[in-house]
Amino acid sequence: MRRRAVGIQWCPPPFLFRNREAVISQRRKRYIRDRLNIFIFLLPTIFFVFVFIAFPIGYSAYLSLTEYNYARDPAPKFIGFRGYIYTLFHDVFFHDALLNQVKFAIPYFIATFTFSLGLAILINELVFGTRFFQVLFYLPMIIPLSLVGIIFAWVLAPDIGIFDHILRWMGIKNWNIDWFGNPYTAIYCLAIARSWKMIGFTLIIFLAGLQAIPKELREAAKVDGANFLQEIFKVVLPNLKPYLLIGGIWILINSIKTFELPAVVTEGGPGTSTLTLYLYSWKLAFERLDMGRASQVAYITATIILVLSWVLNRIFRPETARRA
């Protein structure tokens, strides 16, 4: 990967020339030109990353240490870590959001992981039609999340929603649940809707992993008399492990980035039952215009994500490395 930094134009070594000094200075000039070229190539990246990424990260770090109502206060007022202490220990909504996040993540993880893993195994077994089914299962990936929300709100609507109707038709009389209007079901329905879209992504990872397993391994298992289930559990899954971990980490990280669905379908309600960390931070920032507290919540969310991915990487990295 690492490469020698070669100057862009070949230049004869200095001892071939009589005017050695001039050549050396020419080389230095070329070196500087070369570095400048690299800088020019990096310029767009540097511009976008610094103006829209690095500066915002730094500025919101500062904001999170201040008290700042964007509509009322002329300038941020520095208060140190008091804001964090308030948010972490005394803010009831924040606690709700944290709890909702956990409630959201568990069914989301289970649904996405099992469904996409099962599908990946089944699709990999197919002799024909693999392409077709792949496209079909990848389709929700291209649908905007807000529209996924609209679609699911319509399917799960009370009275005229088709899902309740099918349940009634299948024999559960008078079945009529307002799935998104009920504080006990709303968050789980959101999790299912979110996983509907996410399955395509994990399917890609798992299928890539399945295709990387050498055919000989599975044939050897077959010759040794393993049936299909044994083959899957004893041969395929252990070999798939690194991919399962990557997929799992992606799902977990993604579950924290939940904004569109609760914002579009339930707006955090009923009550606070679907208030996620993202949504809470957004509401603080753009409904209450309380930029300081919104930045605190955003920073805590970011810390959770980074710690989570770091820990997961830390725990599972050795196994990945051993295989690769």
Place this chain on the structure above:
Amino acid sequence: MRTLFNFWRKKRLTLLVLVTFLAALYISPLLWMLNTSLRPTWDIYRYPPTILPRKVTLENYVYVLTQMSGFGRYFLNSIVVTFSTVVLVLIASAMGGYAFGVRRFRGQDLLFTGVILVLTIPYIMYLIPIYMMEDKLGLQNNWLGLILPYVALNLPWGLLIMRGAFSTIPLDIRDAAIIDGCNEFQLWFRVMLPITKPALAATTIITFVFAWQEYMFASTLMTKNQWQTLPVGIVWLRDELQTLVYGRIGAMVVLTIVPVFILFLAFRNFFIKGLSEGMLKG
């Protein structure tokens, strides 16, 4: 032997049936929306609901395309914002990918890690300062105000893909080009860029799909109706009209998905390859 063959065939058939069933179940919400969009309003809201439409019409589509001026405007905004984002991301990531993949310089790994970190950090963290910044600069309610943050957010994927593509190019090509008298810009544009065409295609489709879908930035930075993009605009229309509109909403959803779907079908291999590469590395 014969029984074994039969068993094998039966297993294959069961598998096909099972996958077809799951696929139908999986795609059914989308089909239901399509179904709804093809019905007249009286049919959609009649109790009890039926699975098959009692009457199939295109009136919802006609209404959305001719009567709703908002939808056309959203569509235009989405197209402009998405295309500009794609073009800018392509330029920036092709240049940056060359620097990261072919050249060596001080602080390279640090800078690249920093860029990749963008993918994991919650976007809301950028959104708050960007909102304040755009408020000060008057970039709100403006195509540019949406394009610039989108480029910044989509650049990491592009860089990841383009760096991978550039770093697989053998250095001999570079040496040959230099001996033939190329300068660095020509080397990049004439020699290396054509080799990375598949990666450029992957970047295009991924950026397009992501920018077409974005909701949070669009809903926050664009406060006026006429500057809104499709994913947000449709939600606003739904909130505005409230009742008896699911036929029209369905038509709008279908119309929104169609352009991405066509692109997705055309570029799906690049899309899948680019995504898996990015996800497995990131």
